[in-house]
Amino acid sequence: MLWKIFNSVFFSTMFSQASAVTLLRSQLSDPNALCNDGSQAVYYHQQDVRDASSKVLVVLAGSGYCSTIEECSLRCTEQPEPCSSPGAQILEKEGGVWSDQFSPFDGHFKVFVPSCSSDSFSGRRI
Secondary structure (H helix, E strand, O other), X not given: OHHHHHHXXXXXXXXXXXXXXXXXXXXOOOOOOEOOOOXXXXXXXXXXXXXXXXXXXXXXXXXXOOOOHHHHHHHHHHOOHHHOOOOOOEEEEOOXXXXXXXXXXXXXXXXXXXXXXXOOOOOXXX
16 A cells, blocks of 8 residues: 555656756758758757757657659648648647656757658758
8 A cells, every 4th residue: 555655656746747848940041951842941949059068869750751753742732731841939848858857868958850851861962
């Protein structure tokens, strides 16, 4: 019985203290960083870049990909959201890697890169 009470108090305290991480939208300045629909690609970062430490966590969001012009055209017609730059100025992320409590990424400056180009984040060598 005592063990059940301890677990109940411990876990409710541990998980109730988790708070959301606020991320701000920034546009990429490279003119080649474009989404499928031609909009400029964006990324989100924690509020104050000056708080960035030597530890940075970059999360690349996947949303599937296409490999031909026809596939991409069909994909973006049927599902326009993953083919366009997100419009939200602020994102709130919580739990998992976003948590600053009980996470191996506690103290990391966090960056979120949404996918909007339907590629596999493999890049392009110039």
